[in-house]
Amino acid sequence: MYRLLIVDDEERARTGIRMLIDWAAHGIEIVGEARDGAEALEIMKCTGVDILLTDIRMPVMDGLELIEHVSKSSPATKCIIMSGYDEFSYAQKAMAAGAVDYLLKPSRRQEILDLVVKITNDIAKQRQENEKLEGLRSGFRESFPFLKEYALNRLVMTENPPLERLLNNLMLSDISFPLPFFGVLVVKIDNLHLVQQKFGSADIELFKYALKNIAEETFIPICHSAAFEDNDDVVLLMNADEWLDTKQIVPYAEAIQHNAMRFLPFTVSIGIGSFDRSIRHFRVSFLEAHKALNARFYEGDAKITDYLEAAEEEDFTQTSYPLENERAVLQAIGKGDEAAIRSSLQEFLASLKPESSSKESVVNSIYALYFALYRDCIERNVNVNEVFGSGLDEIPRMMARSGLEHIMATLTETARKIADQLSARKNGNKLFESILAYVHEHFRLDISRESVAREVYVTPGYISYLFKQQLQTSFIEYLHRIRIEYASRLLRDPSLRISDIAHDSGYQDEKYFFQVFKKYTGMTPTQYRNNL
Incomplete structure (x- = not known):
């Protein structure tokens, strides 16, 4: 319904407009009548008005003054002026003051209705345009988090990012980096694979959102910061007024770990990159922080490492794949000796020198052992679906999102499944031989x-x-x-x-x-x- 207010000092004129036209049939409601402009303004304080139909000459406050007030206080209200031929100059002033149209007195009923309906159509179109515009605004506001994530990601992951455009996009989310020093900290959820098995995807996204907030709020005392997600890790960009070394950052990193354990169902490990003066150093610092996490992969969960430790690890010489240890694992599985299986797997791990190796080199060797186990199952006619599920696809995801302890536990369980099948087959063979002997005899x-x-x-x-x-x-x-x-x-x-x-x-x-x-x-x- 469209709300219409009639303003005229003559009661007969007001009554005629109200009674002679079936306003409801056209979706229009008369919300009030006023004798002058002052009374009309009082009514408008209490109820919304879409269309104001007003005379010009009235006591106390005339139509021109009323339209001026309405144009300022309620610009969405459409004002129609009613005037006689001798008042046409007033009508022109009213149009200049904000009236959208005018009627010449005396006006026929159909003329009044046609003009008011035309105005309601204009209002309807305006409302549709406003709704579309608000929808665009709402969509744009909703896209802010995605724009923020995208801009922060490109700022770090791109070798030559379009800095001006990215920084302008970040300004929409009230993010800026005005200070001279730049560094990065990477927060990794420990054993994410296990967490994903316990919780749904919606919960995981909520956890990561909370972790980003924890990281940003924790570093408020020493720097500006902004966090985004990269391959399930939380990357915190730090912008400080002075150069920060690891000793200054570690207490805040420990606070992130403490709050994560307090509010979230997992622990986190943190890698710390270096600080430098250029905003382009974000990428360098990110790579350092990421390398620092992988370099201390052997140390387990809830660790904090920095770029200097990662640099030290590069001095170690990587050993080749331990084929002898692989054979020992396969032999232990063939014998079905669980203690020997565990021992051979530990020796396999020790031969990789994981304490001095990066995550990548250790994981690649373990993945190669998985392939050896899979091949052994094929050769021994073991049901690989019962051992590995639908295939090896899940194993890389599990290793990418798990700590070394969980990876080894999963590998040990896989080896045990193979041994159990081989053992069951041996027992089945003996039983079957006795069945065949009985059939041949009887x-x-x-x-x-x-x-x-x-x-x-x-x-x-x-x-x-x-x-x-x-x-x-x-x-x-x-x-x-x-x-x-x-x-x-x-x-x-x-x-x-x-x-x-x-x-x-x-x-x-x-x-x-x-x-x-x-x-x-x-x-x-x-x-x-x-x-x-």
């Missing part, structure tokens, strides 16, 4: 899958599973083959009757014996004997 009797299962203390279903797994056939098919092979040998003796051969081969029904014999040989027993 096939001439009336035996079945169920009777054999009772003899070896397993279920009939497991008997079927073993035959399918070991011989790719069923129990009954195997039994028929043995019986028909035996019957074929007996048929070589012409002195034996076929009915006796059928009975002696385990078939009580001679007709059924003929059916089975023809199925497996393509001939009846008589035809087979005649062809010998």
